[in-house]
Amino acid sequence: MTTNFFKESPFKTLISFHKLIETLEQIAGTDVDYRSNYAKALLAEIAPFPEFRTGIENLNLIPENETLIKHLLADLFPTALTNNEIKAVTIPFQNFTFNYSDRFKKIINNAGSQFDMAIRDFDEHHFYIMSCTLILNEFYGQKIDFSKPLFYDIPNKEGIMNQYRILYNGDFIEIIPTKKAPEISQDDIDLLMDNYDNIALWKEKFPVESWILKGFGILILFDSTTESAISKLKGNLLKPDKEPITFYENFESIFRSIFKIADLRIGLVFYNEEEEKFVKPSFSDHSINSFILPIEEEVDCKSTLLGCFIENILKNQKPLIISNVEKFALVSGNERFAKHLLEQNVHSCIFAPIISNGIILGVLELVSSSPRELNSINASKLDLVLPFLIDTMERYNTDMQNKVEAVIQREYTSIHPSVYWKFKKEALKYFQTSNPNKDYIFKEIVFKEVYPLYGQIDIKGSSDHRNETVKEDLKNQLNMLLQIFKNQNSNANLILLEQRKFELQSLHKQLESPLKADTEQQIQLYIENEIHPILKNTKTNSDGELLEKKYFESLDEKTGLFYQSRKKFDNALSIINKKLAAVLDKKQIEAQNIYPHYFERFKTDGVEHNLYIGASITPTKAFDTMYLHNLRLWQLQTLCEMELKHHQLKSSLPYVLDVTSLILVFSSPISIRFRMDEKRFDIDGTYNARYEVVKKRIDKANIKGTKERITEKEKITIVYSHNAEKTEYLNYIKFLQFKKILEPTIEQFEVEELQGVSGLKAIRVKVKNDDRVNLKNYSYQDLLDELN
Template identity: 70%
Template structure:
């Protein structure tokens, strides 16, 4: 007997058989002898126990008279049906049950002695309110529908969870008011009807113990394990991509309930059609295991382990059902896959393709350590859940594609947030007008009257450093090879070795001059085709063999050449670019607060950036030149901060590299156009092209009348055309000198005439890097004005 009743209820519960006894008394008074005698005998047996009629409150009484109660209820619990029906006596909504049918007893015995049968997801407040609704329906003529499905979840000793739908029969129950029962008005009923979740209100109208529930109910259970498991599966699949709390029901337990196999294992793999491979799905806490991959993240579909049998999955889209893996593995052509499964103690399995529109999305794997546990008959259960997996996988595939497109758009063809609104507006027009009979002509995205700001921090002499490191690696490799060949004592191919030494020495001597464009490629081809074959096919003594082995271990995996000095240079370039780009991007977030503007950054041999600011980029916000002045001051300060970052970084770099900084001032507004073919913005019109010409050539320019570059390490060079620009930037410089960011000395000079461009001038000033304890603070144009005032 299960007795775990809720402690609070509007009822005083009396388990009574009075209605059944009244029915027996009627039968006893009939003239049908066998029925009458049977009823009289039962009535005589229970006569000494008035509790049967008046009401039982002590559960031990039920335990004591278990057999008599069983006989009393014999008409309601026919012996002929006891092994088929799942039925017991109960009090509705309470976890009180007794007088089980034989089938119900077996279910509970199989669940174990410690198992307490309880209604799924049923709380005490809910119990209280449903009892109140019973009263309203029975005593106040209401007809409230509260038929929420109720379930018992009962496990087996093997760990399979069965789910049972609960149906109540309340024909033998009577609800009686007490002296303390409050009157319920129609207004109360309306109030309660609109406040189902207000437990305090229900307890106020139906105080605890204010009614009597007398009698007993009958609970009948129906096995709905498969239906409930499929429902749980749908819920779990929906939670895979959502932010909902995770269900405590695992995929594996769901499939165990569906197939009724205690040791059932569930795996899953996705099919990548483009690369023809199987991969583990991204369900981090769901189905991450695969018995086919067995610990590997991905595998090509044509891997020999799968053999010919996977043609059924990949081409014919049919299930692979192996009811006896040992027998399957005994066939030579199945040996690899069979042994692969047997090593995991898999004795029967089903591999079922998940298909949408004749396209394979993935494979669901069901495995068991018991032979024949999985077979072609119970494979029919796949039909219960495969449609939901199909929908889920199709949704995942679509989401994945959208995310990939978003990543590509963000990382490779980014549309900056400041101009996104215009692209969005044009895309919306296309969406609203798109139809099979009409071709939409996209309008060009142009922003007129915008002010450009260009700046760069360039690696000083990067080409020279790159050539220098290439030559160092080539010379080191050639000298190592020469030493290897000269130390070769064998006379075998002696003349050939002499020739190769001569050729290696010739290449080495050629590297003492300027590095030609094709020298590196020539040497690489020569070493790969002429030298390495000799080394690999020549046996040397122990010492030389070790040297040869060390040589091959020193080669770069990709190029097959020495990559020591060049690697230090490349790593240094990468570190500098990354550090400086991070500063620029972080400071850009602050700059957008000044006024929304277009921003783009490029990593070359350094870091370049373009800014465009104007009313056409942010038409909803009034534009004023004050915002341009603020942005110019921000740009100058940011380059100062980037210079300081490099100065601090320099000591930790694997290769010493200096940087130079440059700002190009251009006060005339221009237009920029988005070039659809290149997926980027560019200046629009021949007049504006002068700006692009200057931008591309200015970093290599020299001071007029000299061969000195206008850019120098640890200094910022500002190139301009007009006196007004000079005066503006001298104010900024003076202000940053006051803030101890720039040194007092200012250089001013003319720039040597560029091809097609003349009249440029420049200011050059050094960044203070001797005292780096104080952080560079961002100062605005308004701060500058305040300082002057």
């Protein structure tokens, strides 16, 4: 073990036994002969070494006179206690020790020759400040408490890290100022108290080696391994992380220190009471294992594997303690569970339920590869750690419940951040009532005078594409079945086979006509009930067997039908929706910076979105129609970007699909109300119903007097009612044409009359399909600047 001094210190250190020698001189002058003679003899022995009194600077003098120093310190280090006390001579806070008790020597030897003893989490800054506080307390009469616990981490011969708390006895130390020591005033002391981190200030008031530390200290250690390990465990369990609970690499070593078992391993499983299953923790890091579930993600409590495990853990809520797994297999009769453990080199183990208010949250697993290492005696140590694990598991469950609720909110019943404040306000009112659980009537959430913006990017002809892929898969399936029937064994029932072949051909011919709503289901039921039984119960030749094998491998597991063409369509639709929704979500974050507003989007055969902007949604910020214009321009640019994104995707899609884009302009403010039964916002009042009717019918509308749809691939259609809206959007379009985002041609036409709606008009313009298009976000102010 090496000796390390901190390089800089306010002290010039002189190891001296002068106070001890002065005590011996007093004893030598007493009338008690045996004490007087002993003191005189010892004083005579150290007389040749004046440095023992004046101060030792050459540290080599200490090991050279090890025996003499031991005799000198005999009263302070009683021989009778040397195997019990962990004690040595030291300089406070320095990593320098000598004259060890026998127990201390044993601890150091077991740590190994490479071990370097240093105080845990103690650096030069701490050392310098603590040394200065010694001076302030001893010389200036201050009562500064800087006594943070100090520890040595020392491994034993098995490699288990033990923690030892450090205590100092400073009775034999004297602090003396030198000429270099500045005078310290009360103002200086007050300044130092407010500047712990300013090491330069401390060195200014207490220059390096400006004081003399003369004498020696006594270092006393006591084993606080268990207490320190529990403290570390608690700190790790409470440590904030991305996951509510994370088991760190040193987690296992903490338990090894507590149980003093070098090969101790730990595991954990959760208990799902609703499904009566043990479940492996779903942490982001997988540093924790389970010996109940080494491979599987979960196991049913009714599994025969667990046997008496269930009896102890679930019924009795007691730990299952097996000190010898091999013997347990013979005595208990549950050989399967014992074999399950032995295969993982588990020869002794403790499975302890983590229980809160009578409910089992999970099971802590402690295992060892040695028999009898874990037993009913040391199992009592779990009482020290289980309370912290219970708190952590409860916190994990609460965090997980909050996460689940957040996902449900986000994916199913989202409360957008822009309107969350009003829901929160109403919820707080509920809790602020004298009896919040009794007959409280929740106030409806309504936002008045808000401007709506609606847009969509839709898959062109998605229903036709879907029907065509279904027909193609059904035709391929029927063709393959007909081919299989041609290879059927001639000994089979030829009349039945001919009948089925005729029926299959009839179904195939039926698919030449437009697909009816129930055609797919009829064919599916026919194949399952009439064809598959024949294939499974009729022998055929080798070619037929290969065809049948290929046929059944081609079936979709869920539907029992061919799913090749439809799968390509579904995958293409999914890719388009995902990519376009990602663009919209990213752009929406930017849009909220224009003015906070309510936003929702939906994935159908495409992506559609609703926006509502107005003072009632954001009452803390003044509203101006300029924000509405900005948002309208943002919406048009966003659809341009989504169109361009689809164009870039198109060549890589498994099934070619085109998209059309639509914007509905509605300039009259409306009210929206949160529907409690549907858990979503909807238009409030019959006078606002026209907007909702137009939204639902407009995308299938035709140009007035034609059979042509108002929407067309690679183009954006803007539907409006008033000339002011037309003027506004023509300005946007011309601006984006100038910025080379839209093509020069602008189409204008009337929209056919819809049921209950008339007088609509539309503008249609094509998006440039050019990778060089600059998709910079332009604001309404940019437009005004360009117009001016």
